[in-house]
Amino acid sequence: MTKQMTGARMVVQALKDQGVDVVFGYPGGAVLPIYDEIFQQNDIRHILVRHEQGAVHMAEGYARSTGKPGVVLVTSGPGATNAVTGLVDALMDSIPLVVLSGQVPTFMIGTDGFQEADTVGITRPCTKHNWLVKDTAKLSETIHQAFHVATSGRPGPVLIDIPKDVQFATATYTPMEKTRLQHYQPRTKGDPEAILRLVEMMETAERPILYTGGGVVNSGPAASALLRDLVAETDFPITSTLMGLGSYPASGKNWLGMLGMHGLYEANLAMHGCDLMINIGARFDDRITGRVKDFSPHSRKAHIDIDPSSINKVIRVDVPIVGDVTEVLREVLRLWKERGARTNKAGLEKWWKQIAEWRAVDCLAFKNSDKTIKPQYALQRLEALTKGMDRYITTEVGQHQMWAAQFLGFEDPNRWMTSGGLGTMGYGLPASIGVQVAHPEALVINVAGEASWLMNMQEMGTAMQFRAPVKQFILNNERLGMVRQWQELLHGERYSHSWSESLPDFVKLAEAFGCKGIKCSDPRDLDDAIMEMIRYDGPVIFDCLVEKHENCFPMIPSGKPHNEMLLGEADTQGVIGAKGAVLV
Amino acid sequence: MSALNIKKGSTSHSAYDLRDSHSQVEESHTLAIIVENEPGVLARVIGLFSGRGYNIDSLTVAEVDHTGHRSRITIVTSGTPAVIDQIEAQLGRIVSVYEVHDLTAEGPAVQRELALFKVAGKGDARIEALRLAEIFRANVVDSTLESFIFEMTGTPEKIDAFADLMRPLGLREIARTGVAALSRGA
Incomplete structure (x- = not known):
């Protein structure tokens, strides 16, 4: 026709x-x-x-x-x-x-x-x-x-x-x-020889780790299902980048938490100490690797990625597999089972013991307060009060983003929207509206910092016009928290332009947009305030006044390898050299 | 260059690849890139080089298949083996790129460049320039009583050598096309 x-x-x-x-x-x-x-x-x-x-x-x-x-x-x-x-x-x-x-x-x-x-x-x-x-x-x-x-x-x-x-x-x-689809037909099937080499390594590895990324989410729900199978069958520990959260459930027993600059102690040390690293749809970003020269020095590495240019771009790997995560994982599982579903049980047992020691460090511990709301506490409560709901989380960029990744648990892929690679402040509010438009009945929360949030706050008008009941959960420290943290650690506590002397009254701002504003500054009121936000049928701007000088830990300072993490304030004295300071 | 000084004749994906991929030594490689002949395609390719900080030592481009809308871009670049591999991979993911060949890694290749030299002078210098041009098999394509334009085709090294000889003899201008290259054999 x-x-x-x-x-x-x-x-x-x-x-x-x-x-x-x-x-x-x-x-x-x-x-x-x-x-x-x-x-x-x-x-x-x-x-x-x-x-x-x-x-x-x-x-x-x-x-x-x-x-x-x-x-x-x-x-x-x-x-x-x-x-x-x-x-x-x-x-x-x-x-x-x-x-x-x-x-x-x-x-x-x-x-x-x-x-x-x-x-x-x-x-x-x-x-x-x-x-x-x-x-x-x-x-x-x-x-x-x-x-x-x-x-x-x-x-x-x-x-x-x-x-x-x-x-x-x-x-x-x-x-x-x-329509002629030109010649653009990227390869999705992994090389069988490379897959065989990976399977052989899986059978003998003493200290394996699965390092997953956004590619698992992009590959679709089947990839997440296969990944869960792989973990269940092999009992390998698994960590993920910021972009891959939810591919494996946070409640899963093999879950080590996020890795990277503000990743968990156990995840980063397991990456550093492993003897087999299986990268599935991640790209060895600099937030992940730290100092490249000392990145996971004793491991053989396999890398599954659909983009050939991701392979060997930053880290040289032993087994490159160009292909779609779903297709490659299906083949890996099939072949591994066909060959007898073997793993190095004795090695794994020792490995898990070691990981248990790292876990015992409890790297996310923070000093709570009964006077001011700690941002970590606010997220713990948000997590506890929304767990099990049909929930989607977006974030802005900065400290709150890292705390959200650390303290919120994701059971499924596609539930976590954040600006990872570019780190775009102002992403979260509009992203939350996009999510809500796609999922009108779901609870969509943008975990924000006040500075990021102001960058695209005009979109509250969109939320109102299209009745997108997005919840803007703003951890307000009246600072550009991550900038302030770096200035404290790297620039002699000279806080150059990292706070705003003029912030709007967020409750009045909410009223001006015609939505609901909630302000909370007392930890004792927090649960009720969060419940009020969840129950309100419409957009909410939640101004959560938090501790102003809280730093985000754990932290791998720029230019340092994974095994030189800072766990808390006491570790921070003079740790970042001039070389690290030039990195971002 | 290979660490064992073995002649290059393998791709980076071959089992016989003896290049040391960790080498920090910069190599010069000639890449042939077959692209869709569409507006902006050259900008995509050179934008990749400038955006990611790769070198372009020479570049030529022209349509080679009118009915199939294909152009061939020949780029001479330099970098460590890891960088060269990365350039190849990055080029390969441009949607308008059909094929990328590393002619230096894939085997022996013929490389040619065309250059025009304007040489002005009188007396002995003029005679010497003409004599050297004959030795280098350069053609005279324009002449006045005080100048010649020589045309020469050859490897970039040959053109460099001729330019060096012409400089003291009154070399005024050079125009070079950049390298065109094809792999040897069928």
């Missing part, structure tokens, strides 16, 4: 054909024809944001919590440039997004027209791929290809720049099934 239609209608038709049910966007001159089409249909819901960065983070929250690509529609020029931070955020964390931007008409490109920007030029290094469509006849096919590229292989954001005259012109619509 060939159908003639305008470019604008093609956009809406192609989105429908791709199963898109919601678009996050903001109109402007260069996308008016597309908005006109959106107006004339009811299949796709449009969420009007307050700033284009918010639209992209919402789409990220939507994508991360559903496994489907998030879709964004913005206008030319400032609309597109405002989306850039979100694009890079999605690129770093491998979140599938399709961003459509308007552009000045083709005959005006290059004339510095009103609201013209070189969007494909600006976003080229910020996307997995991008297109400028100059011919309406190619528009629908390009959109279908864009969805393919965004979601296959290592997922990521793509952008399609659509000049206004292309939206008005008429051409034949190319349906999904007739």
